[in-house]
Amino acid sequence: MKRLQAFAEAISRGGAIVGGAMLLVAAITICVDIFLRYAFSLTVGGADDLSGYALAISSAWGFSAALLTRSHIRIDTVYVRVKNRAARAALDLLSVAAFALFAGLLVWHGWGVFQLSYASNSHSQSAIEMPLAIPQGIWFAGLAFFLGVALLLLGRALLACARRDLDELFRLIGSKSAAAEAREEVVAVERAMEAERRE
Amino acid sequence: MTAGVSLAVLLLILGSSIAVGAGIALVGLVLNQLYSPMPLTRMMGELAWSTTSNFILTAIPFYIMFGEILLRSGIAERMYNAMTQWLSWLPGGLMHSNVGSCALFGSVSGSSVATAATIGVVAMGEIERHQYNERLFLGTLAAGGTLGILIPPSINMIIYGVMTDTSIPKLYLAGFLPGFVLTVLFSLTVLIACLWKPAWGGRKIETSWAERWRTLPDLLPPLVLLLIVVGAIFFGLATATESAAVGILGALAITAWRRRLTFSMLREVCEGTVRTTAMVVAILVAAFFLNVVIQTIGLTQQLGKLIAAYQLSPVEVLSAVILLYLVLGTFMEELSMMISTIPITTPLILQAGYDPVWFGVLLVLLIQTAMISPPFGINLFVIHGIRARGMLADVEIGSAPFVIALLVMIALICFFPGIVMWLPQAVG
Numbered sequence: 001m002k003r004l005q006a007f008a009e010a011i012s013r014g015g016a017i018v019g020g021a022m023l024l025v026a027a028i029t030i031c032v033d034i035f036l037r038y039a040f041s042l043t044v045g046g047a048d049d050l051s052g053y054a055l056a057i058s059s060a061w062g063f064s065a066a067l068l069t070r071s072h073i074r075i076d077t078v079y080v081r082v083k084n085r086a087a088r089a090a091l092d093l094l095s096v097a098a099f100a101l102f103a104g105l106l107v108w109h110g111w112g113v114f115q116l117s118y119a120s121n122s123h124s125q126s127a128i129e130m131p132l133a134i135p136q137g138i139w140f141a142g143l144a145f146f147l148g149v150a151l152l153l154l155g156r157a158l159l160a161c162a163r164r165d166l167d168e169l170f171r172l173i174g175s176k177s178a179a180a181e182a183r184e185e186v187v188a189v190e191r192a193m194e195a196e197r198r199e
Numbered sequence: 200m201t202a203g204v205s206l207a208v209l210l211l212i213l214g215s216s217i218a219v220g221a222g223i224a225l226v227g228l229v230l231n232q233l234y235s236p237m238p239l240t241r242m243m244g245e246l247a248w249s250t251t252s253n254f255i256l257t258a259i260p261f262y263i264m265f266g267e268i269l270l271r272s273g274i275a276e277r278m279y280n281a282m283t284q285w286l287s288w289l290p291g292g293l294m295h296s297n298v299g300s301c302a303l304f305g306s307v308s309g310s311s312v313a314t315a316a317t318i319g320v321v322a323m324g325e326i327e328r329h330q331y332n333e334r335l336f337l338g339t340l341a342a343g344g345t346l347g348i349l350i351p352p353s354i355n356m357i358i359y360g361v362m363t364d365t366s367i368p369k370l371y372l373a374g375f376l377p378g379f380v381l382t383v384l385f386s387l388t389v390l391i392a393c394l395w396k397p398a399w400g401g402r403k404i405e406t407s408w409a410e411r412w413r414t415l416p417d418l419l420p421p422l423v424l425l426l427i428v429v430g431a432i433f434f435g436l437a438t439a440t441e442s443a444a445v446g447i448l449g450a451l452a453i454t455a456w457r458r459r460l461t462f463s464m465l466r467e468v469c470e471g472t473v474r475t476t477a478m479v480v481a482i483l484v485a486a487f488f489l490n491v492v493i494q495t496i497g498l499t500q501q502l503g504k505l506i507a508a509y510q511l512s513p514v515e516v517l518s519a520v521i522l523l524y525l526v527l528g529t530f531m532e533e534l535s536m537m538i539s540t541i542p543i544t545t546p547l548i549l550q551a552g553y554d555p556v557w558f559g560v561l562l563v564l565l566i567q568t569a570m571i572s573p574p575f576g577i578n579l580f581v582i583h584g585i586r587a588r589g590m591l592a593d594v595e596i597g598s599a600p601f602v603i604a605l606l607v608m609i610a611l612i613c614f615f616p617g618i619v620m621w622l623p624q625a626v627g
Contacts, residue, residue, distance in 0.1 A: 016473040017466055031445055054257070055476070058476065062478075063477045063480075065474050072481060073218065073219045073534065077214070102481075110248070112241075113245055113248050185312060186585045
């Protein structure tokens with residue numbers, strides 16, 4: 001199961017990078033679009049559609065990346081005051097179970113959206129007439145992967161619980177304190193600044 | 200009754216530290232189960248797709264990416280040094296450069312955390328070198344950082360605009376003057392403190408006119424970006440999303456000019472952008488779902504009736520909402536606080552006859568206050584994290600005078616709404 005998670009982590013990291021690249025490409029496409037609009041009064045169209053798809057797809061694939069890196073925000077005002085480890089573990093399990101439920105709902109009803117576009121062969125209304133099933137299919141795959149990751153984490157955490165290995169459970173799904181979160185932000189900036197100084 | 204139960208469910212679920220996105224969805228499910236005549240979950244698929252493929256919302260990942268690139272572009276350090284040359288003659292020295300740099304960086308960044316982190320890292324080494332009062336110095340960074348979301352562009356304003364159907368360009372215009380006034384108020388706070396206790400102001404820094412002119416061009420990159428990103432919106436040349444896209448290109452160009460553009464840097468940017476975006480979008484999708492549930496079960500009308508029954512005047516409603524945010528802001532994470540409460544508070548405020556643009560700016564000021572009020576204030580954590588020693592209480596105490604400045608600012612826009620509304624009305 002550990003290997004399964006490493007595998008999932010690799011995929012979700014890849015998904016995040018590809019999703020980010022899509023956003024970058026979308027931004028550049030928009031710039032080209034604006035340039036053509038003002039320089040040659042040309043409207044190509046479609047750039048706004050594409051960037052919408054980029055957001056939908058990159059966030060669907062990003063949900064799992066955020067879950068695996070424990071980046072989803074939790075209000076931990078109460079959590080940090082709970083000193084009992086078992087109670088904390090219960091809160092962590094509750095949180096990841098809620099995510100699995102949320103993901104399940106998104107997948108269940110997201111399938112309907114994809115299926116409808118596919119069956120009725122709908123196209124986007126803009127100039128590019130993109131068959132909606134394509135972006136929605138990739139989007140749906142991201143949601144399904146998110147559900148898989150949520151269930152995997154829930155499963156591993158429950159197993160750790162059964163083994164009474166709470167440290168493992170906290171490593172998997174524990175709440176990252178806001179202070180730790182802030183620290184990560186700072187480390188990113190510091191690394192960037194150091195690169196600057198080296199030059 | 201419904202209102203009471205809803206609030207109780209919301210506080211119970213979010214209080215039990217369930218991740219905010221999943222938690223808000225859960226609140227929606229519970230309320231749907233309890234009060235709605237039909238199962239609204241069926242809408243979730245359509246809602247998730249239409250929300251996330253919305254072109255206006257694409258501005259959010261774009262601004263996040265813009266920030267991630269700026270962070271790695273190396274403009275902050277030079278900008279800070281130039282600010283020092285121009286502002287440090289004031290009593291309080293570098294602390295004014297802190298505020299000024301935050302304001303300038305905030306005018307290209309849409310995030311308060313990014314602003315505080317970037318300027319904080321640059322400035323932190325100066326405390327000991329010039330013997331400043333450490334607490335006040337830390338306070339200027341935590342408080343100055345919050346300017347990131349008031350001075351346009353602003354991720355929070357985009358979220359507010361999309362959730363309440365308010366014009367984002369108008370919100371941006373409305374944020375400018377308050378942003379400027381608040382910057383002055385922050386500087387004034389430093390000035391008063393240092394006139395009262397001159398020892399807090401640290402040692403004087405050598406400046407010269409020659410040096411001032413030499414460093415002036417270092418202020419240019421952020422100014423040019425500001426002009427592109429915000430100017431395009433104001434002159435109606437581009438939408439908020441488009442201008443964010445242009446900003447990304449501009450930031451990439453500056454990064455390339457500084458020879459910092461590499462593949463590994465781009466990979467980091469992409470990964471960081473998607474992680475942060477996904478976290479925000481998870482909360483947004485859930486909040487849109489909760490919004491539908493709240494409307495279907497008639498929660499807002501109920502609250503409206505309640506207010507009518509108690510014959511609350513608009514001013515009383517407004518005071519209640521401000522108080523609610525000041526209380527929530529002490530212990531709730533700011534973004535979650537904003538997104539989960541907008542569906543409830545905004546309709547109330549609009550019913551009471553206030554302008555949605557004006558309330559948007561008020562809301563941002565309240566969020567800023569929350570960011571530096573203990574025990575939970577994200578900017579306090581950021582600055583404490585950079586300092587990496589001492590107690591969090593130092594940052595909290597140092598930020599306290601600026602909380603007062605923010606409260607003064609909030610009172611100012613309540614008594615003189617013109618500070619907010621003048622610019623959007625003048626432009627159109």
